[in-house]
Amino acid sequence: MRKTTRSLFAIGCAVAALGAAGCGTTSENTGQAQPQDQSAHCGGPDRQYTIGMSQANLAEPYRVRMDEDIRKAAAEVPQFEVEFADAAKDNSKQVTDVENFLTKQVDLLMISPNEAAPLTDVVTKAYNRGVPVILLDRKIEGDAYTTYIGADNVAIGRQAGEHFARTLLPEGGKILEIQGLSGSTPAKERADGFRRGIQGSGIEIVATADGEWERSVAQEKADALLKSHPDVRAVYAHNDPMAEGAFLAAQAAGRDDLMFVGIDGLPIPSGGIKAVEAGRLDATNLYPTGGEEAVAAAKALLIDCTEVPKTQTLPTELITKDNAAAVYARLNEG
Template sequence: MSRTAILAMAVLVTVAGCAKGEEPQTAAAPSSTAGQQVVKTPTGTAEGPACTLERFGGAAFDLKSATVGFSQSEKEANPFRIAETKSIKDEAAKVGITNLKVTNAQSQFSKQITDVEQLIAQGAKLLVIAPLNSDGWEPVLQQAAAKKVPIITVDRKINAKACTDYLTFIGSDFYEQGKRAADKMIEAVGGKGKVAILLGAPGNNVTTERTNGFKDRVKEKAPGITISFEQTGEFAREKGQQVTEQLIQSNPDINGIYAENDEMALGAVTALKGAGKQPGDIKIVSIDGTRSAVQAIVDGWLHSVIESNPRFGPLAFETAAKFLGGEGIAEKVIISDREYDQANAKDSLGEAY
């Protein structure tokens, strides 16, 4: 496949940080591009050279005819996962990939490892992985390295070395998401009161960074806020409801709830309704940007939502095309996320997923 033909597959989103010495940094996502991922403006100094095909090893191949594997981590009851998988499938079809194999680990990490090992055994030339956990990928990485199979991780990182163990990570700045959520919570409770955190699933960088970003920002800007309750809701609606029911019993005077994803936030809303609470009695800030959560802002139950855009298909395959065409790829491709609140939720509902 010629370089020209490969690059012709590129979509409208521009990959930042592809040249040596560049790394993504802050830029606002305009509302007109809310449905697609917008890469942050490159600036600053990256750690080490960008990853090229020559540096990674292996040979270029025809992406359209190659076997490409996508490993989904979680059950697709979560709108984020539904939108993520749809984006991968839709973009693969759009750019002419004829042999896309999709697996779903059903929220079981051992199954995800087996799924990816089987994709490698089936001859996958490129792997796009949405990791359930950040650790425990050594068996897969060793097998992929032996066959020089580039791995693009999306939405969660794996704890390994870019351009050696995997190609690159594409996703949000989760620490920044936590900080932005804290700003909205500080606004909602007037900088004082008791706040609870519904933690995401343990064992991945998303939970850790969203928690640290939130806590650091609260400590910096709002010493009048006390984080009085923390418990994992495992990124699940039912679990979020259960934990919030416990929260209401143990902390009846809670002022705000920071949910590290929308599903837990919506579970919290169900619990609050069951306890006879009214919209706005307890301020809720969450992260994701699902349509149901944005509707909950319109209805008054959520104060605001920080987006975490799941539409990775265009950017993942554009990144692969650039890599195969000889361009350097940064170890992190960080996207810019919007936010929803009372000022824009109603008009932006159609742009949520």
């Protein structure tokens, strides 16, 4: 009778597998977030915890700094050990990285997705398995995560647009836009926000290109766009490395008259704030990495047994030559 029961169960699993990834794990594979009790993740201060951090890539200085900020903050929490993985801009590799973290049974997942759609299923799987998920900088589709930490990219884009409209090109003019990786949520949001900021200003975006968040790619794209549009007056780039790439392309073309605005404002010698101080960029817009805040959220969830908000919006500010030195000094205090 027991063999018959087990056989019937196995048959039931095989049939169920046609509509789900596995028998007994249907909730993991529905594609929808299952309700979670944040307090269920907490083990208190007397346990050790392993955190998996899945980074989209380490080609961007911003992401290198994010990992450094996480590493530094985690070093202050004796109970934490953080393992890092670099997806190298490869969605499939990042899916595998997250799967590997799940196999290792990490206590919490941090992830900055390369692109939203390709990472949604595996992040949802982790969340529905009961693993707390902290999204950094970039989002997934849906709400299968514990908390999202990042600045308001629409607001940042609008801030950049308003600076163009009020200060750089108050009488209007033609500009180029070097966008971030297509499919990543900040690229769309920074583009949308910028258009709101320049609305009704007489500023015209005559061409856009996907710079993939990288300086070398942006330099190549900007070189082609400047040849096609010799009458542009400025470049708006979705991050500082791409703005610097466009600056290099303009220098090679003998275009010393152009203006450049980026986003990130990393407080490092090679970052956007110093580029503003040096005059290569006319402005940047601060975009904190959220690394310190991510570790604080992990501590709240795993050690302190307190809840964290679904969204944690980090502050931003416009950085120009007038305040660049002061902002740089402030961000490097301590």
